[in-house]
Amino acid sequence: MPRTDEPAPIEGLLEGAEVLADTYDDYDTEAARRRVRDRCAEYTASPDVPPRYPSAHEQAAHDLNLAVALIVNAPQAAVSLSRLADQDRMDPEGAVVFGALLHLAGHRDAAQFWWQFAAGGGNRTAACCLFLAHRRRAEFRDAAYWHGQCRGPAGQGQPPPATPAPAPVTSFPLLPETVRHDLISQCRRGRNPSLPASLEAVINRLRVDSADEDFGEVPQPDVALTGELARGPVKPQ
Numbered sequence: 001m002p003r004t005d006e007p008a009p010i011e012g013l014l015e016g017a018e019v020l021a022d023t024y025d026d027y028d029t030e031a032a033r034r035r036v037r038d039r040c041a042e043y044t045a046s047p048d049v050p051p052r053y054p055s056a057h058e059q060a061a062h063d064l065n066l067a068v069a070l071i072v073n074a075p076q077a078a079v080s081l082s083r084l085a086d087q088d089r090m091d092p093e094g095a096v097v098f099g100a101l102l103h104l105a106g107h108r109d110a111a112q113f114w115w116q117f118a119a120g121g122g123n124r125t126a127a128c129c130l131f132l133a134h135r136r137r138a139e140f141r142d143a144a145y146w147h148g149q150c151r152g153p154a155g156q157g158q159p160p161p162a163t164p165a166p167a168p169v170t171s172f173p174l175l176p177e178t179v180r181h182d183l184i185s186q187c188r189r190g191r192n193p194s195l196p197a198s199l200e201a202v203i204n205r206l207r208v209d210s211a212d213e214d215f216g217e218v219p220q221p222d223v224a225l226t227g228e229l230a231r232g233p234v235k236p237q
Helices: 010-016 029-044 056-073 077-085 092-104 108-120 124-136 140-150 177-188 197-204 225-231
Strands: 208-212 216-219
Touching (some): 056 124, 092 197, 108 124
């Protein structure tokens, strides 16, 4: 199938996407985006990994891994994930974070389910992840659709996303600092980033909804998930 679109660099897509931008009224979104750009610039300048890959699907896989690592690194990721599991109306921003965790744990189809949920709520970060996920599988027609949604409201014709709930005063990291840094380091070395086995086991223990005919078994968020992830990997005795 011929390619229908050339992808923008990952830093360009993240600049246009609303990466959890509305979670805090007093959060300096522009400063956060500058940190993302600086992290991407530092990453692509690394001599350890070539900045471009020889095929579209390899480049997309690399860019998706980097985007996922940055999503779980976001300061407000834990709060967004908590709201996904702890309220009647599920939060699209939390669904982006949950999809990123599922991707890291190897549940790629389930990650797509939650990103599609978030994109349907108007989240452009989720649309960016879907663009890269489809391009990684050389599904260029679907990738082209989601590429368009990265630059404008996802799910045209649907009602606008609901106003976020009032933000809490404080936040806490979703993952321990050493784990978050290791995810970026794995990307720098050209590896597929993955969580430590004990944190992956936390995700694998989540309740599963097996009723979805397109995605099969889809893990569901749990109110205790953020606390278990924040405690970090279990150290050997």
